[in-house]
Amino acid sequence: MAIRSRWRPTTRAAAVAAVAVLSFTTACAGAGGGGGGDAGAVTIATVANPQMEDIEKLTREFEKDHPDTKVRFVTLPENELRDRVTQDIATKGGQYDIVTIGTYETPIWAKNGWLANLDDRASKGDYDVGDLLTPVREALSYQDNLYAVPFYGESSFLMYRKDLFDKAGLTMPEKPTWEQVAGFAKKLHDPKHKLSGICLRGLPGWGEVLAPLNTVILTHGGQWYDENWNAKLTSPETKQAVQFYVDLVRDYGEPGAPNAGFSECLTATGQGNAAMWYDATVAASLLEDPKTSKVAGKMGYVPAPVAKTENSGWLWAWSLAIPETSKKQDAAWEFVSWATSKKYHKLVGEKLGWSRVPPGARQSTYDLPEYQKAAGAFAGPTLESIENVNVKQPGMHPQPWVGVQYVAIPEFQDLGTKVSQEISAAIAGRQTVDEALTKAQRYAEATAKEGDYQK
Amino acid sequence: MSTLTASPPAATPPAARRQARRRRIRHVRPGDVGIGVLAWVVGIVFFFPVLWMFLTGFKQEAQASTDPPTFVFTPTFEQYAAILERNFAPYFINSLTASVMSTIFVIALATPAAYALSLARIPRWRDSLFFFISTRMMPAVAIILPLYLIAKNVGMLDNVTFLALMYTAMNLPIAVWMIRSFLLELPKEVLEASRMDGAGLFTEIRSIILPMIAPGLAATSLICFIFAWNEFFFAVSLTATQAATVPVFLVGFITSEGLFWARLSAASTMAALPVILAGWAAQKWLVRGLSLGAVK
Numbered sequence: 244m245a246i247r248s249r250w251r252p253t254t255r256a257a258a259v260a261a262v263a264v265l266s267f268t269t270a271c272a273g274a275g276g277g278g279g280g281d282a283g284a285v286t287i288a289t290v291a292n293p294q295m296e297d298i299e300k301l302t303r304e305f306e307k308d309h310p311d312t313k314v315r316f317v318t319l320p321e322n323e324l325r326d327r328v329t330q331d332i333a334t335k336g337g338q339y340d341i342v343t344i345g346t347y348e349t350p351i352w353a354k355n356g357w358l359a360n361l362d363d364r365a366s367k368g369d370y371d372v373g374d375l376l377t378p379v380r381e382a383l384s385y386q387d388n389l390y391a392v393p394f395y396g397e398s399s400f401l402m403y404r405k406d407l408f409d410k411a412g413l414t415m416p417e418k419p420t421w422e423q424v425a426g427f428a429k430k431l432h433d434p435k436h437k438l439s440g441i442c443l444r445g446l447p448g449w450g451e452v453l454a455p456l457n458t459v460i461l462t463h464g465g466q467w468y469d470e471n472w473n474a475k476l477t478s479p480e481t482k483q484a485v486q487f488y489v490d491l492v493r494d495y496g497e498p499g500a501p502n503a504g505f506s507e508c509l510t511a512t513g514q515g516n517a518a519m520w521y522d523a524t525v526a527a528s529l530l531e532d533p534k535t536s537k538v539a540g541k542m543g544y545v546p547a548p549v550a551k552t553e554n555s556g557w558l559w560a561w562s563l564a565i566p567e568t569s570k571k572q573d574a575a576w577e578f579v580s581w582a583t584s585k586k587y588h589k590l591v592g593e594k595l596g597w598s599r600v601p602p603g604a605r606q607s608t609y610d611l612p613e614y615q616k617a618a619g620a621f622a623g624p625t626l627e628s629i630e631n632v633n634v635k636q637p638g639m640h641p642q643p644w645v646g647v648q649y650v651a652i653p654e655f656q657d658l659g660t661k662v663s664q665e666i667s668a669a670i671a672g673r674q675t676v677d678e679a680l681t682k683a684q685r686y687a688e689a690t691a692k693e694g695d696y697q698k
Numbered sequence: 699m700s701t702l703t704a705s706p707p708a709a710t711p712p713a714a715r716r717q718a719r720r721r722r723i724r725h726v727r728p729g730d731v732g733i734g735v736l737a738w739v740v741g742i743v744f745f746f747p748v749l750w751m752f753l754t755g756f757k758q759e760a761q762a763s764t765d766p767p768t769f770v771f772t773p774t775f776e777q778y779a780a781i782l783e784r785n786f787a788p789y790f791i792n793s794l795t796a797s798v799m800s801t802i803f804v805i806a807l808a809t810p811a812a813y814a815l816s817l818a819r820i821p822r823w824r825d826s827l828f829f830f831i832s833t834r835m836m837p838a839v840a841i842i843l844p845l846y847l848i849a850k851n852v853g854m855l856d857n858v859t860f861l862a863l864m865y866t867a868m869n870l871p872i873a874v875w876m877i878r879s880f881l882l883e884l885p886k887e888v889l890e891a892s893r894m895d896g897a898g899l900f901t902e903i904r905s906i907i908l909p910m911i912a913p914g915l916a917a918t919s920l921i922c923f924i925f926a927w928n929e930f931f932f933a934v935s936l937t938a939t940q941a942a943t944v945p946v947f948l949v950g951f952i953t954s955e956g957l958f959w960a961r962l963s964a965a966s967t968m969a970a971l972p973v974i975l976a977g978w979a980a981q982k983w984l985v986r987g988l989s990l991g992a993v994k
Contacts, residue, residue, distance in 0.1 A: 315939040318950035510763040535760045
């Protein structure tokens with residue numbers, strides 16, 4: 244101690260100086276190119292999904308063809324992305340030239356005047372806007388104008404283990420009903436051998452449990468709101484549907500269902516612990532990847548099970564839009580049109596593999612022989628599911644918004660989260676379905692009133 | 699960790715003390731064993747998640763999400779390769795810049811403030827102290843919108859320096875309180891003696907106070923560094939492409955479509971490494987520094 248203290252002031256001064264120099268140099272390195280000096284750079288905010296990673300890799304090809312445009316990526320998980328982008332656009336921050344949004348946000352943001360109208364741009368040149376799948380295009384339009392273009396789209400369908408069905412002597416009908424699915428689940432459920440009859444989401448979140456549940460509600464003739472924004476969550480049809488879903492997942496679903504979302508069901512099914520799984524069509528390409536899945540080649544795919552309606556799949560498309568605040572809208576469109584073009588789909592196929600081509604966006608993708616070969620197991624059912632979606636009236640009753648598994652109002656993020664928590668609690672057995680729906684109805688009524696939706 | 703064997707009271711005669719020591723050497727008391735085992739259990743419980751993260755980073759995605767968990771596997775560097783492919787360096791440099799810069803600012807500002815509030819005792823020092831800590835009472839989310847607008851209007855959105863300023867403001871109250879507690883521990887006699895010898899304020903601070911509280915300053919710096927390094931909310935809200943930090947890079951692996959545990963674990967290991975190294979390097983000072991305010 245005593246020996247050291249003589250040296251301390253000098254060594255410390257040297258250390259401080261060293262750190263100061265270091266921080267100054269790193270500060271310069273970090274700030275290099277900052278402060279809006281990037282005249283030719285477009286910034287894109289994207290969601291952290293595999294398809295987006297692919298585009299990040301292939302952007303070099305775009306930059307080769309467009310030497311004056313550099314593309315910078317901000318990659319965030321779904322919820323952070325939504326918060327971050329909303330904050331920036333609502334305050335006119337103008338940090339992003341391209342944003343990745345879903346079918347839920349597009350009409351709401353278009354109505355707020357936050358997004359650039361893409362109608363003119365998309366109908367010019369060889370973009371071929373007519374090749375975009377119709378339900379997806381409708382979902383991305385507001386007052387018949389296109390405000391976002393699909394990067395990839397999805398519906399929902401039922402995935403099942405062909406080998407287990409064969410072994411049990413069961414046959415999956417081409418268009419199953421929920422009644423039949425419940426019967427299969429009962430027969431195949433075998434918790435002793437770590438096999439659940441079906442995997443269904445139970446995790447709270449409007450994008451989690453509510454997505455599959457809402458399609459079940461719609462096909463049973465239930466609904467969230469009628470045409471005049473009267474909440475209908477305690478109607479007999481809605482109650483019956485929710486009761487059915489909760490019973491099914493409680494009786495023959497995966498263990499830990501109240502905490503299971505897409506990822507958990509993907510793991511369960513991929514590891515061979517679920518005989519059926521009703522979820523997004525994009526799951527198929529993950530289940531068919533032998534690197535991450537033990538059930539590749541053993542899966543069969545049929546349309547979303549129904550009750551009273553003809554079809555019941557949901558519709559979602561991760562899409563690219565250009566905020567009105569962007570000062571580089573032309574450069575942004577260059578990138579957006581490239582990323583959603585036929586050319587890009589071919590590029591992904593050639594460079595990264597045909598099974599990784601973005602699904603559910605363009606009709607022409609499904610005509611490519613290479614894609615048909617690589618994605619044969621699920622390409623057909625995916626396309627069929629998407630094409631059969633009626634986004635304007637997915638259920639038995641007319642609804643005052645466009646969209647299937649959500650209510651396209653800004654308040655739905657909050658309302659949906661609260662309702663999903665009640666449903667999840669019912670799945671966990673902490674309350675009855677009636678109790679959950681009574682509360683949900685109250686939330687929904689309050690939302691309609693506070694948002695001034697009722698005329 | 700300090701040893702928990704109680705030393706015999708000073709009043710015991712030397713012979714008895716020696717005997718007691720001999721007894722301790724000969725057979726370990728069951729209580730000691732129990733405490734030793736408990737310490738190990740607690741240590742393992744705290745260390746296991748870190749170890750698990752480290753191991754998971756070397757797995758394939760499918761192995762990382764099995765139930766029951768996979769313990770035996772062939773390690774792969776695939777995940778690390780994928781992370782480096784995503785250009786980790788700029789995020790790392792931004793994090794380092796923001797953390798180091800803010801820590802320097804904090805220490806430079808907090809030390810004189812703490813001096814004024816402890817040894818110099820300015821008027822109304824209690825109110826000032828309370829004011830400092832009160833700035834931590836409002837959650838950051840409540841002020842993010844005004845902050846965002848200010849940053850936008852002064853052209854400092856997506857800027858590392860602005861982030862460093864935020865972290866300085868965030869850590870300053872803690873640092874003031876911590877350094878103040880270290881200063882209060884200083885023996886008054888030493889300060890008085892130095893003044894008697896004619897040391898001025900500057901000499902007193904530089905030659906007497908700073909060397910004595912150096913371990914405390916090291917501990918404070920490390921804590922500020924860790925808080926700044928791990929901070930996510932400001933980083934995700936105020937940056938885009940130029941100034942994004944490591945935590946923002948990390949969440950970019952959390953996907954809603956597919957498995958990501960292995961890659962996230964590998965990225966987290968890389969992110970945690972600098973802090974672990976810094977902590978390890980400062981270990982000796984840290985233990986002294988952290989106990990400085992509490993042990994007389």
